[in-house]
Structure formats: C-alpha cells, structure tokens
Amino acid sequence: MSDFKKPKIHYYQNWPDLAELGSGCLIIADQRFEDHLWIQDDPFCYFVKSGEELKDLRGFAEHIERILALVDQIPQRPLKIVGMGGGSVGDFAGFVASVLKRGVGLIHVPSTWLSAVDSAHGGKTALNVGGIKNQIGTFYPAQEIFLIRPLLQGQPQERLHDVLGEVLKICLIHGGDLWKKISKLPELEEKHLWKFLPDLIEAKYQIVKKDPQEKTGTRHILNLGHTIGHVIEAEAKLTHGRAIFLGLQFALAWSRHLKIMTEKTAQEIGKTQMGHYLLDPAELKKELRSLENIRELLSQDKKRVESGLRFVFLKAPGHCVVKTVTIDEIVAEVKRQAAK
C-alpha cells in the first residue's frame, strides 16, 4: 500500500477566521468571490474565471507568470496555494501547487457540493489539452480541506442536482448503511448533504487510500457511471453531475442485462426512492439516441487498455465488478438501451 496521506478535513458551521488558513498563502479563487468579505482584504489573491477554459493548457503559462509575480511578494515560507471554488478551480489550483517551485502546500476550500463531496478529495489535479479533458495532471493530495457550511449553502439551488450523480455513485460503491440511508431520502436537500458529508467523504477515502495513484486498479471502481457519463457530458453539454447520474443509469441497466446484477437486487434498488430514479431510463434514452460520434469519444478515454476499456459494473450496492469490454460492445449496448 502506498503512503497516501489523508488531508486534514475541517468542518465549519460558520465562516472561520481567514487566519485559520495559516501563513504563506496565495488564494486562487473563483472571481465570483472577488467582493466576498472573507477574502476581499487579502493582498495575495488571484482571481480566475471558473470553467473548462481555466483548465486549458494554452492559457497556463500566462497564469503561472502572474501567480509567480504574486508569490514572490509573499514574505512567509513555506508557500501554500489555497484553491477556493468548484471543480475546475480545484483542478487548476491543485495542478499549480503540484508544479510551482516543484510543489508547494495545498489547501482546498470547495465552494460547490460537487467539489465538497468528490473532486476536492483524492488528490487528482488536471488540465485540458486541445479541448480534451484532463490530459495532463498530477496526483497531489491537499494537506487540508476546509468545508464551510455557509459557503456551500450559498450556491444556487440547481447545484444540488449536479451533485446527485456523484453522491449516488459513492453510495452504490460503498453500499451498507450509507446507501440505505441516502437511498430512502425522497429528495436530496442541503441539510442532508451537510449531515452525510463526512460519511460520503470517508467512503471515497476508503477506496483512494488503497490505490492513490491508480496503479493497482482498485481505485478504478470510482469510475462507476463515468464511461458513458463523460461521453454524455461532452456531447449533450450537461453538467458533470447530471451526466454522471445518466452514466450510472447506463451502468446499472447494462449490469442487469448481463445478469451481473440479479433481478432480485435490481428490484430491491428500485424499491428505494433514489433507486427508483436510477432505474428510470427516460432521459438517458433520449441522450443515448443523440450520441453521434460515440466510437470516437470512447477512443479518447484515457482509461483505455489495449483490448478495450475497463468498464465498472454493479453487482449490488457495495459490490462493483470491473470487466474489460471492447468499444464495439459498448456501442452495441448504447444502441440497445437507446432502442428499448
């Protein structure tokens, strides 16, 4: 087992004092926080526009030049990069921290539920190259993660939908009590997310710590729902979370079709409120029908192996099965599910 160091995770019911971040910090923050009380007086803030363009390698040199000009003014050492924002800001800030002066400290302050539940944890950083996502990056876990309730609750309501896919993914992978409790909720509300945040995060670390750098394959199960999810995200321009929700539906339906999941298990899942949503293929069908260049998109998948792709199936909550499938098999299954 590798020497993965789990970040210190701090849960704050209210805004903590800025000084809690410690000294030597450069805050890389989503520009929507530019006037935010918490950081408006900090001289060492670098504001960025969140989104995929931020992660484009073509713009990286200019960002780094500006960032270096700022950090050279920071008197304290060691340096720390604080990433305050959603997934794209976290990916960017994490990559910056991992390469700046061959690696400086990193603190994540996720501002979206999606990043608070998922992307801030596990140490993946990434930039995009030539329009293709996450072609370069590093494994670089944060030292600390600040989860601030009023920051997370300040998001627009629709962001709650974005996180549902990743929440259900981790619950299905983890199984047990976590799946039982979340699956019977009639709806995922902010109060539930805040309440279950420590359990959801811990479920992810249980997998990450076994395979922090994706070397043994254990961590690959975190891609449940992502093979088709990523294709839908790219093609249908849905949010990541929504696309992953549909990708989960695809994975569950395929698992059932191949009898990796028994009908009995499928029925048990379907009896829960969340499971019912997951087994309802209406929106997925629509999206699958509109997928044109699926073969090409799948060929770019960086988890490709020589003979195909490693696809994550679900036998039952808490029990994933990884099988290598050919691109032809995936395309055929997409057609089957689109036609059903």
Next chain:
Amino acid sequence: MSDFKKPKIHYYQNWPDLAELGSGCLIIADQRFEDHLWIQDDPFCYFVKSGEELKDLRGFAEHIERILALVDQIPQRPLKIVGMGGGSVGDFAGFVASVLKRGVGLIHVPSTWLSAVDSAHGGKTALNVGGIKNQIGTFYPAQEIFLIRPLLQGQPQERLHDVLGEVLKICLIHGGDLWKKISKLPELEEKHLWKFLPDLIEAKYQIVKKDPQEKTGTRHILNLGHTIGHVIEAEAKLTHGRAIFLGLQFALAWSRHLKIMTEKTAQEIGKTQMGHYLLDPAELKKELRSLENIRELLSQDKKRVESGLRFVFLKAPGHCVVKTVTIDEIVAEVKRQAAK
C-alpha cells in the same frame, strides 16, 4: 525517510538493442540524434532542440499537443517517456512524463557527461517561466537510466570541461576515497569519467535518498557551489558546469575566510591537482568583478528563506556546513573576493 525508489541504472559498453527500452515508449530526443542509427527507424520519436528555450513554459502547450498526438498512436500500455539528450532534454522529458496522463514511466538516456553524472539522477524535472529557470517542475525519478559509453564518448571534447564542476562538487561533498582518487588526477579524461561513473552516481544517491523532495534540508548540500554558480551562469553566459566550478571556488574561499575550513585543510586540498585548480581564483575574480545586478539575481533564488539564503560551506572534503546568510553578506563577500 521517504520511499525514494532508486532507478535501475544500466551501464553499456556498446550500444544496446533498442528493444532493451521495452514497449510503450515515446522517445523524446535531442534533434542532433535525428539521423542516429539507434532510433532512426523508431516511429515514436519526438525530436526537440535542446537548450533553455525548450524548457520555456510558453512553448509547452504546443509540445504537449504534438506529444499527445504521438502517444495516442502507441498501442502498448503502460506508456513510457524516454528522454535522450543532455540536461535540458532530461528536464523537459522528465516534466512531460510526470504530468502526462497524471504520470507515465520515465527512462533517461543521458547523452552528455553532465547529465550522466548529475541531472539524470535525483528526480528533479523543471521548466522555466518568464526567463527564470526552473520555476515549475516536479520530483519524478526515472525508473531506469541507460548509460551508453559510445553515446557519451561521442560528445565534443569541450563537454569534458563542462562536467568538471559537478564532478568535483560531488567528490568534495562525499569526501573519502572518491575525493582522494579524483583529486589527484592531473586531468579529467573520458576514461576516468566512465570508470568513476558508478561511484559518482552512487555518491549523489546517498544524499538524494535521505531527502528526495528537499524537505528535510539534507539534500540542500548538493547546492555546494550553486549559489554564486547560478549567478555567474546567468550573467556571464558560461556553461552550467563551468559556472559551478567557479561557484565552488567561491564557496571554498568563503569557507576559508570564515575559518569554517582550516588553513591546514585548505593546504591539503591545494596539494592535490584538482584542489590546486579549485583554489586558484584568477578566472573567478574576473567574473565576480563583472557581476552587476547580483543583489537582484540572488533575490530570485528559489532556495531563499525569509531571512536570507542557505549557503553551503565546506569544512573539509566529506563535510559540508549549511548556514543562513543575508544577501548583504553575500554581496560583501563577492566584493571582497573580487578585490583580493
């Protein structure tokens, strides 16, 4: 102690079969090897022009786009980057390997004595930002290093001068038999370098493995001669190796002036042929006199601490002493040595 994994080092008296590199390789090679028999038929070669421009972050996106287009054609996995060239090619190829798809395999095939002795070992990769060297980078040791005698001996003769500074540096740091044997050579010839290569390399790994990511400070002694060496390199446009030789002279003279090194030790060093060269300040004096903006150059040193710089002094061969000195103190010592 960290889990530093020492690369497998292969010494070849003759050109090995290209197949020794294994499968899944993209060779990033200095363009001067474009017609070289060893690789001219390999379809997965990316040729680069060596030098500092290669390491400029501004050109990195374009390089990576081309590199990705090539690696996507390589059927085998896992991927490996093979860096074939001198220090700049190694720094570049190493950085590429460390971030490509969040890290792929890395093999160094150093083509200069300087990279064979020093830069290929120790896992440092780097790019330059805004004309300042090594502002971003990673710690990413190669898995394997190929040392090929005819490749190294194919270099122009003047490259032998380039390596002298780093060879004497590691001998002074290591002390013992290595210093004794090398210091009494009348001249450093290729046959000596090849003969002592394993010992010189092992001496470096003994330090690197104690502090692979420069966290404890142990590794800092490898900067012996580099504080002023880097300034001279930047200002006088000397080669790295030559500048480090002069930087060593400066460090030894300062150590002596501060009585960190006793006169008796200095005399013992001076009795050896190499030690005699090291204690002769004629060229150093000339370079120190022409240093104009030394204060500014020292302020950019990335090893800066709040109160100054950690300077490596030599008490005796095998015994370095690190002290924090202010920039004022260095500037005063430069003036003193320039005036002597």
